[in-house]
Amino acid sequence: MTDQEQFRQETRDWLEKNCPASMREPMSENEIVWGGRNAQFPNPDSKIWLERMSARGWTAPVWPTEYGGGGLSKDQNMILQSELKRINARPALFSFGLWMLGPALLEFASEEQKLKFLPQIVRGEIRWCQGYSEPGAGSDLAGLQTRAVPDGDDYVINGQKVWTSYADQADWIFCLVRTDTSVKHEGISFILFDMETEGVETRPIKLISGSSPFCETFFRDVRVPQSHLVGKLNAGWTIAKRLLQHERTSISNFGAVTGSEPVPLEFVARNYVGTNDDGKLADASLRERIVTHRMEDLGFQLTLKRVALEATQGSGPSAASSLFKSYGAKINQDRCELTVEAMGAQGLGWSGDSFSEDEIAATRQWLRSKGNSIEGGTSEINTNVVAKQVLGLRDHQ
Amino acid sequence: MAMILNEEQNMLRDSARDFVSDKGPVSAFRKIRDEENADGFDKALWTEMAELGWAGVIIPEEFGGADFGFQGLGVVLEETGRTLLPSPLVSTIVLGSSALMLGGSDEQKSTFLPAIAEGKCLLALAAEEGAHHAPYGVETTATADGDGWVLNGNKCQVLDGHVANQLIVSARTSGKGTDRDGISLFVVAADSDGVEIEALSMVDNRNASNVKFGNVRLDAGDLLGTQDKGADILDAVLDRGRIALAAEMLGAAQQVFEFTLEYLKERHQFGQPIGTFQALQHRAVKMFGELEICNSVVMEALTAVDEGRDDMPAMASFAKAKVGDAMHLISSEGVQMHGGIGMTDEHDSGLYLKRARVAEHTFGSSAWHRDRFATLSGY
């Protein structure tokens, strides 16, 4: 047996023994485990599953073992992922720490910071939120105004963030602050602090889907030790951009990870619009658009696979990850639109017994999906990034 | 799954790229077109391609082939697609040799395959009978006569028909209309009595012919595969053709994208490169993204043939539709983004546009394949 075959066998055996049966079932959004100080485990098995996976470092399979990670090679990780997929195992932990902050810390943080923060992320003990966007700085993120001013051993932070996902439930924030007002990109620093620090306030914002996953976040004289600055002073923009790449990669993989299609679109369509004698969906236009969508989705999944394979031979997320984020967003949005369209009036209910749980969920998902092309950098901005970084086209003067 | 080229395929790609840019650049295609070469391709060059093993690229070694499989073939077709180099690769190698390999008797295989691999025997598939792709819409008949048949009917869009030595013909031996059952395939020598071939002049300057069969006498041994069950072979052959054509189109689309991107960086208006205009940048990124996707799809489809996978028919429709749409978009943008120069015969954009539309149509349009893909997927 080759090393790889042996690793696959051991992994399979371990998962067989350690992945609880209920963790192999499809999961709904409210069963997601985000970890943190106030972690919720609606299903007790999900706590066991998280503990077992994080004990092996397999919530962060490729991070080095000294920071709590699994220490796996990229090839081994591919095997682990395929074995997890084989048994339809749920992700043990959803976490901005795993997807965004951790990879950035590995690259830019001091040894002390890595030892402090990474193992907590692996175990899901601290839940992180992302303090990037501000009312005046969205796409033009580097225009951010939240100030951090040195004072003794601390920085004193004042300003406002917005669209901070789960800020009201997060324990810590990774935050972009202005430490030099005389320059734009070169005056930004990357800093970490506890959301329980005095002067931090969050106000949830209600979305078109009816839920409130993000907040306005206010900082009034928030004192943060200078040791919580990551990287060099005024060199935060590089870290910020790198983290965004990781974010975009994770968002474009998101659908693949959650397997977020409870009932295939064509089944939904068949139920609601029926079929002709030849078995074709009765609505020819809908059928044509469903098959077009299917092909886009399939082509995208194949491309993610190909790029992952190529990455085992190269390194890090490529600039094309920005492109994939836009594609993933569009595909998910198309799926949601088509689902709601197929359901007709039943896909446009807001609440009440006239609509099934699945119908209401489809409607809410459709509304939520509109954010896919905005969060983590808009699709337009991602397209600009690809034009510049991948195609080598210059900015307009 | 083989989504990345292996070492052997990479070497094949490099040598194909060198060969094509050296001996078969776009100017070679222009020469064939402008000199009104009656063959429609460069016979001497085909001999050289055969010497490189390209004619036998999917033919097993026991019949004198190189046996590189469809992934190897795809690599070569992408390169010839890049420069629009016409050759009998699709007609003879993909369609013809596949039909023989899938349905041929031992005798048929040993008669034809070694000659094909040497580049000495050219084949054409005579299956279409109308302006739109309809593989089961067969009105040509083969009527039993003694221990042979008599063939009557008209075929059109026969790729490389007028240069072929042998024609593989679909004919009805039973059934009617668009029945899938009752179609049989025959190998017919192009110089048989009663075969009339008329070369067409197509917009892409590639070879296509109309072929008439008037009381053509066939022997028992001319049947390819099982009587009445020819559609089983025909479908498998066409699927290989679709996937191969997708590989060729991908190469062509890639080429258009690359020279168009160069132009966006070179051409100045309003005091700066036109590639600084966001309206063009976003469309360039769209093309780039579609090519990335098509790359994966073509690789996967070629692999599906080599692995003999059950989803090969679906992959063929997927690849043909997806790459067809991308090629449509990119070939049109290629003209538009060059402005006036893109409309000239001197510029290459138009050549790719013309090739694109013919290739999109051949073996079924994108819409045809979306319909088939949905049907194969059960909706």
Ligand SMILES: Cc1cc2nc3c(=O)[nH]c(=O)nc-3n(C[C@H](O)[C@H](O)[C@H](O)COP(=O)(O)OP(=O)(O)OC[C@H]3O[C@@H](n4cnc5c(N)ncnc54)[C@H](O)[C@@H]3O)c2cc1C
């Ligand atoms: C669901 C969701 C979750 C989010 N979570 C977080 C979070 O946790 N933390 C955080 O910091 N932020 C978060 N965001 C904020 C998100 O990053 C911003 O909304 C996004 O970057 C866009 O900024 P904006 O809203 O200010 O829009 P604007 O920048 O004002 O954009 C408005 C429109 O103009 C377009 N536009 C702007 N500039 C250009 C240009 N140069 N070229 C072409 N078009 C342009 C945009 O694409 C967009 O269509 C979240 C957003 C959503 C929807």
